[in-house]
Amino acid sequence: MILVTGGCGFIGSHITDALIEKKYKVLVMDNLSSGSMENLNSKAQFVKGDITNTEDIEAVFKKYPIDAVCHHAAQISVAVSMENPVFDINTNIIGIINLLQACEKYKVKRFVFASSAAIYGNPVYLPIDENHPKNPLSFYGLSKLASEQCIRIFAQDTDMTYAILRYANVYGPRQRAEGEGGVVAVFMNRMVANKECYIHGDGKQTRDFIYVKDIAAANVKALECHVSFTANVSTNVYTDIVTLFNVMKKETGYEKQAVYTQPRKGDIKDSYLKNTGIHELLSWYPEYDLSKGLKETAEYFLHA
Ligand SMILES: NC(=O)c1ccc[n+]([C@@H]2O[C@H](COP(=O)([O-])OP(=O)(O)OC[C@H]3O[C@@H](n4cnc5c(N)ncnc54)[C@H](O)[C@@H]3O)[C@@H](O)[C@H]2O)c1
Numbered sequence: 001m002i003l004v005t006g007g008c009g010f011i012g013s014h015i016t017d018a019l020i021e022k023k024y025k026v027l028v029m030d031n032l033s034s035g036s037m038e039n040l041n042s043k044a045q046f047v048k049g050d051i052t053n054t055e056d057i058e059a060v061f062k063k064y065p066i067d068a069v070c071h072h073a074a075q076i077s078v079a080v081s082m083e084n085p086v087f088d089i090n091t092n093i094i095g096i097i098n099l100l101q102a103c104e105k106y107k108v109k110r111f112v113f114a115s116s117a118a119i120y121g122n123p124v125y126l127p128i129d130e131n132h133p134k135n136p137l138s139f140y141g142l143s144k145l146a147s148e149q150c151i152r153i154f155a156q157d158t159d160m161t162y163a164i165l166r167y168a169n170v171y172g173p174r175q176r177a178e179g180e181g182g183v184v185a186v187f188m189n190r191m192v193a194n195k196e197c198y199i200h201g202d203g204k205q206t207r208d209f210i211y212v213k214d215i216a217a218a219n220v221k222a223l224e225c226h227v228s229f230t231a232n233v234s235t236n237v238y239t240d241i242v243t244l245f246n247v248m249k250k251e252t253g254y255e256k257q258a259v260y261t262q263p264r265k266g267d268i269k270d271s272y273l274k275n276t277g278i279h280e281l282l283s284w285y286p287e288y289d290l291s292k293g294l295k296e297t298a299e300y301f302l303h304a
Contacts (some may be wrong), residue, residue: 001025003066003222005051005099006073007044008035009217010175011114011167015070018216020221027064029056029072039174051095061102068110068223069103071096078118081140092143093150111151111162112222117208117232118271119145119166127236127274130166137266148230151157155228163222165215168234168273172212172293173300184209184294187245188301191254194290201263203242208234208272211293214286234273235286247291251298298304 002019006012007028012035019026022045028040031050040046045064049056053072060066074092077080081088096113103111118141119134136142151162171184190197210233218233245258278284288296 001027001065002062002068002070003027003064003069004072005029005031006035006071006114008032008037008039008046009072010039010172011170011212012070012072013039013041013054013174013189014172014212014216015072015219016044016051018213018220020044022220027060027066029060034076034176050219051098052090052099052110054098057098057102061106062250066106066108068112069099069108070112070219070223071099072114074114075140075143078138078140078271081138081143088139088143092140093146096147096150100150103160104154104158107158108160108227110223111155111160112219113147113151113162113164115148115164115166115230116144117166117168117234117271119148123271126238126270128232129271129274130230130232130277136181160192161224161226161228163228164230165213165222165233165278166231166273168208168210168271170212170215171209172297175212181242183207183244184248186296187248188252188297191248191252192301192304194254195258196259197245197254198261199241199245199258200261200267203245203260204256205242205267206238206240206270206272208237208246209239209244209290209293210235211288213293213296213297214288216303217287218278218282218284219263221284225282227281229277229281231278231281232273233278233284234270234275237290238272238277239290240269244290247294248298251291252302
């Protein structure tokens with residue numbers, strides 16, 4: 001049985017769907033702080049629980065035969081991490097340590113973790129590969145970097161292997177407007193409501209947008225592999241915000257022009273991540289280009 005923490009959230013629910021599609025037994029643990037029961041696959045088992053609470057975790061591992069953990073529960077907002085670093089660190093670092101201790105006790109074989117490009121900070125060169133310097137600019141990035149190291153420390157003395165997956169900007173159905181990489185969800189919400197969309201600065205800043213179903217496919221492959229590794233999960237393609245806006249306009253039928261506002265302080269100008277590492281390890285490659293991914297995303301938001 002595979003435990004998906006955060007399986008009622010955006011990415012975790014798509015991973016749960018992909019695993020169930022492949023006939024895996026899935027248990028979702030989520031405290032529903034940002035996730036929703038509407039996202040939960042009806043064939044998954046569910047426990048409402050908090051990863052910061054050791055009793056909740058113990059109850060899960062005692063009751064269910066967990067072979068592997070796919071850890072996606074987290075505090076995901078960069079802004080919240082800056083306003084309340086203790087909350088971020090409690091959820092993201094204490095939470096993962098609680099889980100890893102249970103994995104050690106119950107002899108879990110595989111651990112897959114959702115890390116983030118936020119660990120790299122300002123790019124020193126592009127595309128960002130896995131050896132790029134790690135200088136997180138937020139407590140969120142710091143907590144992801146520390147979580148990665150916690151996994152490596154726990155794996156030293158156990159038979160557990162791990163996959164640390166560093167995501168670029170993930171988008172797709174079920175994403176909420178808040179949080180990391182939320183620009184697609186923000187524009188989608190505003191476009192379907194026919195409200196103004198705001199672009200910060202000149203809109204020439206670039207990001208690496210990856211479709212959530214490609215992320216789910218990478219997680220399934222990472223769970224099925226038995227080698228420990230750390231890899232970017234990205235498209236290796238950069239898209240500027242104006243281009244993104246225009247593709248989204250086409251897919252949603254939105255007719256307004258974008259409203260340009262002041263650049264955001266501290267915004268990274270350009271970012272995209274090299275993905276040859278995971279390709280070589282898992283033969284994984286993204287199957288969705290931007291227009292195919294945004295088409296499916298628009299269909300979801302238009303009918304939500
Ligand atoms: N969305 C992105 O672009 C992106 C990029 C890089 C990494 N990530 C990582 O991917 C993972 C999933 O992100 P998402 O975008 O799906 O976010 P999300 O908010 O939709 O999902 C997180 C889930 O975790 C649950 N949760 C939060 N705190 C919890 C706790 N203490 N105990 C139990 N459950 C808890 C929430 O209720 C929610 O269902 C996170 O670890 C995030 O840091 C996301």
